[in-house]
Amino acid sequence: MSTSTAQGPATDVAPAPEQRPGGRLPRWAPWAAFVAALAVAYLVGLATSTNVVLLVIYTVVIGTAGLYVASRIVEGPRRAVDRLVTCLVSSAFGIAMVPLVSLAYEVIRRGVLRFDGEFFGASLVGVIGEGGGAYHAIMGTLIITLLTTLISVPIGLLTAIYLVEYGSGRLKRAITFFVDVMTGIPSIVAGLFAYALFVIFFGAGIRLGIMGAVALSVLMIPVVVRSAEEVLKLVPNELREAAYALGVPKWRTIVKVVLPTAIAGLGTGVTLAIARVIGETAPLLVTVGITNGTNLNPFEGRMATLPVYAFYQLTQPGVPPENAIDRAWTAALILIMLVMGLNVVARLISRFFAPKTSR
Amino acid sequence: MAKRIDVSDLDIYYGKFLAVQGVNVSIEPRSITALIGPSGCGKSTFLRSINRMHEVIPGARVEGKVVMDGQDLYAPDTDPVTVRRQIGMVFQRPNPFPTMSIYDNVAAGMRLNAKKMSKAATDELVERSLRGANLWEEVKDRLDRPGSGLSGGQQQRLCIARAIAVEPDVLLMDEPCSALDPISTLAIEDLMTELKERFTIVIVTHNMQQAARVSQQTGFFNLNGVGQPGRLIEFNPTEKIFSNPDEKATEDYISGRFG
Ligand SMILES: Nc1ncnc2c1ncn2[C@@H]1O[C@H](COP(=O)(O)OP(=O)(O)OP(=O)(O)O)[C@@H](O)[C@H]1O
Ligand SMILES: [Mg+2]
Numbered sequence: 001m002s003t004s005t006a007q008g009p010a011t012d013v014a015p016a017p018e019q020r021p022g023g024r025l026p027r028w029a030p031w032a033a034f035v036a037a038l039a040v041a042y043l044v045g046l047a048t049s050t051n052v053v054l055l056v057i058y059t060v061v062i063g064t065a066g067l068y069v070a071s072r073i074v075e076g077p078r079r080a081v082d083r084l085v086t087c088l089v090s091s092a093f094g095i096a097m098v099p100l101v102s103l104a105y106e107v108i109r110r111g112v113l114r115f116d117g118e119f120f121g122a123s124l125v126g127v128i129g130e131g132g133g134a135y136h137a138i139m140g141t142l143i144i145t146l147l148t149t150l151i152s153v154p155i156g157l158l159t160a161i162y163l164v165e166y167g168s169g170r171l172k173r174a175i176t177f178f179v180d181v182m183t184g185i186p187s188i189v190a191g192l193f194a195y196a197l198f199v200i201f202f203g204a205g206i207r208l209g210i211m212g213a214v215a216l217s218v219l220m221i222p223v224v225v226r227s228a229e230e231v232l233k234l235v236p237n238e239l240r241e242a243a244y245a246l247g248v249p250k251w252r253t254i255v256k257v258v259l260p261t262a263i264a265g266l267g268t269g270v271t272l273a274i275a276r277v278i279g280e281t282a283p284l285l286v287t288v289g290i291t292n293g294t295n296l297n298p299f300e301g302r303m304a305t306l307p308v309y310a311f312y313q314l315t316q317p318g319v320p321p322e323n324a325i326d327r328a329w330t331a332a333l334i335l336i337m338l339v340m341g342l343n344v345v346a347r348l349i350s351r352f353f354a355p356k357t358s359r
Numbered sequence: 360m361a362k363r364i365d366v367s368d369l370d371i372y373y374g375k376f377l378a379v380q381g382v383n384v385s386i387e388p389r390s391i392t393a394l395i396g397p398s399g400c401g402k403s404t405f406l407r408s409i410n411r412m413h414e415v416i417p418g419a420r421v422e423g424k425v426v427m428d429g430q431d432l433y434a435p436d437t438d439p440v441t442v443r444r445q446i447g448m449v450f451q452r453p454n455p456f457p458t459m460s461i462y463d464n465v466a467a468g469m470r471l472n473a474k475k476m477s478k479a480a481t482d483e484l485v486e487r488s489l490r491g492a493n494l495w496e497e498v499k500d501r502l503d504r505p506g507s508g509l510s511g512g513q514q515q516r517l518c519i520a521r522a523i524a525v526e527p528d529v530l531l532m533d534e535p536c537s538a539l540d541p542i543s544t545l546a547i548e549d550l551m552t553e554l555k556e557r558f559t560i561v562i563v564t565h566n567m568q569q570a571a572r573v574s575q576q577t578g579f580f581n582l583n584g585v586g587q588p589g590r591l592i593e594f595n596p597t598e599k600i601f602s603n604p605d606e607k608a609t610e611d612y613i614s615g616r617f618g
Contacts, residue, residue, distance in 0.1 A: 236454070238452060238454040241454070242518070243456075245412060245450075246443070246447070246468040246521065247444030247472065248468075248472055249440050257471070261458050
């Protein structure tokens with residue numbers, strides 16, 4: 001496409017630079033606009049009733065409007081719209097951050113009160129009022145989550161391998177459909193399912209750690225299947241063909257070529273799936289129950305878990321309630337830290353196991 | 360041990376679509392056979408059906424006979440995995456295993472098939488194969504680096520080394536030089552000429568000069584129109600194809616008067 005005309009470059013320029021005054025607002029203009037808006041908002045606030053939320057809203061609205069008008073006068077309509085949209089997007093981002101930041105702030109502020117050695121070392125046996133800890137609940141959460149992982153990862157991974165490498169036709173479509181349905185199951189239904197299942201064998205009122213693991217697996221398996229399926233699909237077909245062409249059987253190709261290539265994504269997916277179920281409360285409420293003592297055997301009797309522990313400390317705090325409520329917040333803090341830790345682990349996995357393209 | 364391949368009345372399907380029809384050809388041992396023809400006429404499809412790679416595509420199937428030194432490759436009791444061990448393949452795009460080092464890539468045929476080999480024997484095999492692929496000098500002091508860190512031409516030669524390391528009888532190459540510069544292309548052409556002493560080589564190429572330079576036999580594939588099956592129009596010694604072909608279509612294609 002060669003435009004062999006002398007005025008080529010001239011015609012390439014956008015037509016009609018509609019009244020674009022050459023000016024540019026200085027870099028500090030947005031800040032200045034918002035500081036001025038803050039001042040105006042403060043004066044308005046003095047006149048009416050003062051309130052921090054209103055003050056912020058006034059500031060943002062006035063600042064955005066002011067900046068838009070100033071930019072339109074000095075820089076022309078295109079840049080003005082650009083600035084307007086920038087302001088809107090930033091405000092939306094700020095609004096989205098409010099609940100996150102305030103939640104983190106609140107959990108940390110109230111959680112650190114009991115973030116001490118006793119909390120990690122003691123259970124609630126014989127504790128009335130002050131002291132006590134969540135050792136039993138922390139161990140319970142770790143054990144039940146580990147069991148859930150041991151159940152879900154093999155099933156989920158094998159299902160994903162079937163779907164990507166072997167499945168075809170109606171069975172594949174049916175499995176995909178049911179995995180989709182399982183993704184949407186409300187967590188309490190998973191709990192009721194596990195409960196009903198175990199009641200058949202052990203009679204009504206049964207509570208076991210393994211029941212909780214089964215309930216959580218119902219929630220975790222579809223997540224593992226989905227993420228593993230996506231990752232396995234990303235492995236280039238050429239690698240499979242390269243292995244087949246060397247006379248490698250299909251199952252060995254999957255084990256030795258496909259899975260190692262996808263290991264980073266698989267690890268990340270599994271870790272995020274664990275993070276997804278570790279904070280589940282409702283299914284554990286009906287399957288594992290709660291106890292004050294330490295029970296490390298998931299095949300016998302009730303166990304404590306962090307989410308259920310927090311639930312009971314908050315809803316049945318006893319008198320005086322403050323001590324139990326503090327313990328609930330610390331349990332919540334530990335849960336959040338566990339989830340964040342898992343997310344960090346997921347990132348590290350994807351960093352360290354990613355196929356190395358050296359230079 | 361180079362082997363001869365006889366193809367008779369081969370029809371190749373993708374599901375209901377007949378992609379290649381009625382191929383009859385004899386591929387000579389210890390020689391290079393080139394396949395040429397316009398895009399989409401079924402050269403790759405035919406090549407992949409020789410080592411039963413065609414059937415890994417869902418719905419793909421083959422009718423007819425492919426016989427290698429008396430062994431019917433499509434007999435019901437023939438294991439496709441065994442066929443692929445005897446007939447190696449190099450693909451158009453270099454595809455070294457990204458999780459493996461250069462060394463492991465070359466040894467992949469042994470490793471992935473869990474053949475037990477001593478360290479010394481493996482070392483020897485890797486060096487021999489890399490020398491065979493003209494790559495040894497370039498990579499001998501970074502064998503433990505990932506294979507994907509090589510240049511495109513080096514990667515392609517790595518794939519050739521990987522293919523010849525399993526000692527196949529036949530080597531199929533699907534446009535092995537299409538992504539390479541003239542120097543790497545020349546290196547691979549020289550390599551093919553060396554390799555033909557030991558293997559039967561079939562190469563698909565869009566490069567007429569390449570076909571003329573390296574091959575002894577040439578097959579011309581063509582198709583009559585879109586949606587029609589591709590056919591092997593002419594199969595003759597390379598000199599004849601390029602000087603005095605039997606078919607008008609071949610002459611038109613070679614002289615660029617095609618379509
Ligand atoms: N996986 C597939 N599924 C269905 N049809 C296919 C598939 N691969 C190829 N085909 C069809 O088979 C015919 C032959 O394709 P093939 O790849 O063998 O052509 P080719 O001669 O190798 O072309 P090129 O020179 O462009 O590589 C084409 O019509 C193509 O659309
Ligand atoms: Mg092709």
